[in-house]
Amino acid sequence: MPASFDAVHIGARVVVRWRLDPPGDAEAGTPSMTDSVGELVARTEHDVTVATREGDVVISRTRIVAAKEIPPRPSRRGAPHLAISVADLQRVMGPSWGALEREALGEWELRASRGFTQRGNSVLPMGDPGLPLSAAVDRVEAWYAARGLPARMSLSGPTAFEPADDPVGAELLSRGWTVGVRTLSLTTTTDTVADADPGGPDVRMSEELDDVWLEAYGQTRAVVPVAVAGVLEGSPRQLFGSIALGGGLAQQLGLGTPGLRDPRPVAIGRLGIAQGWAGLGAVWTDPALRGRGLAAHLTSRLAATARADGIRLMHLQVEADNATAIRLYERLGFQRHSGYVYLTNGPTT
Incomplete structure (x- = not known):
């Protein structure tokens, strides 16, 4: 696993290879290791628990040989990046963008980052x-009020869904929450983009x-200095x-002299890797x-780098x-999967 197991969100689908005790006998054809595939439901300092089809498996950390996050099971037939359900895609996308605070309310997740980014x-x-x-x-309203923030929800559905047709959306609209700009969720494979x-x-x-990199990112939006690093580094x-002007680009473009070593980026992008997917963002x-x-x-x-590390699927918003x-991303092979809108308990700005 590229990151510490502690960085993997509870609820992620994982595969864990671990040593059996007592170990098997290769000559007798019995295995010394096994794989457990399922949902990560708990972890402690000493072990992790994976909910498999056969039931919960508790694995001592000392026996883990390898582990990685894998995508949720497809909910329908078709290409893997389109076969995932709307809800599962939202669960995949959630940890690909950081948050300073995350708190569960049942199966809902409340996120706060001192006002930096809607996500x-x-x-x-x-x-x-x-x-x-x-x-x-x-x-929800009380949780955000305690932090001096407007309450906001990311409501998802098919690309043309109406918030009022969703029970949560209808409740929020009845309270005077306002609907923001519609966002599309696009998906594809790393092979296609690479x-x-x-x-x-x-x-x-x-x-x-x-x-x-952070200085260049600051040209794309207003940042909250106390929050920006925590959000950008908050994925598993x-x-x-x-891309910088140095290293030959300036000469290519006729903008500099040979040997220029200017490290300042003129283009940036970020991948947040979680649950077996790579989430593209911060492209500028x-x-x-x-x-x-x-x-x-x-x-x-970026897609080629993720592919080389075994990541096969990509998403972006x-x-x-x-x-x-949208034209750029569709030329690269992204396809429209679903959409979402933010509803806020106050004017959108």
């Missing part, structure tokens, strides 16, 4: 909150967030990609260099009215 400050209402709906919404690479300059990859694993290109294929090349290189970005 980092919203409820993922999947399943049963463990309370009557009205009481659950009361709890193979669509138009080519381009060197791409720097790092699992660590550094000041140079993340990968930061960038310097406005002066747009239309030159840098975003497509960077995205393809893009606002439904961002036609330029």
Whole structure:
């Protein structure tokens, strides 16, 4: 597993290879190890519990040989990136973007990050909150009020669904919550995106967030300094990609002299890796260099890096009215899976 098992969210689907005790006898044809596949339901300092088809399996950490997150089971026939249900895709996407606080309300997840990003400050209402709906919404409103934040929910469905047709959406609308811009969830395979690479300059990859990448990210949106690093580094694993003017790009574009070593990124992107999927986000290109294929090349290189690490599926979220970005992603092979909207208990800004 690329990240510590402690970084894997409870509820993720995993496969764990572990040593049997007593070990088997190879000459007698009995195994010395076994695999447990299922949902990670608990962990302690000493062991983990995986809910398999045969029941819960408690595995001592000292016996674990290898482990990794794997995608949820498909809910219908078709390509794996489209066969996943809307709810399962939302569960996959949730940990691919960080949050400073996460708290469970039944099967709902409440997230807060001092107001930095809507995803980092919203409820993922999947399943049963463990309370009557009205009481659950009361709890949500109080939880965010205690943090000085507006309550917000990410409500998902088919690409053209109406929030009022969803029981949660109807409850929120009856309370005066407002509906924000519709967002599309696009999915594909890492093979598809990696193979669509138009080519381009060197791409720097790092699992660590550094000041140079973060400075470029600050050009894409207003950041909350006390929250930004925690959110960007808050996935089980993340990968930061960038293209800088140095390393030959400036000469290619006729913007610099030979030997230029300018480390400042002119294009960036991030993958948040969770539950066997790679989630693309934070894609940005310097406005002066747009239309030159840098975003497509960077995205393809990120996909190729994830593929080399055994990740086969990708997702991203893009606002439904961002036609330029949608064209880019669809050229790379992404397809429309579902959508979501944010509902907020106050004016949207």
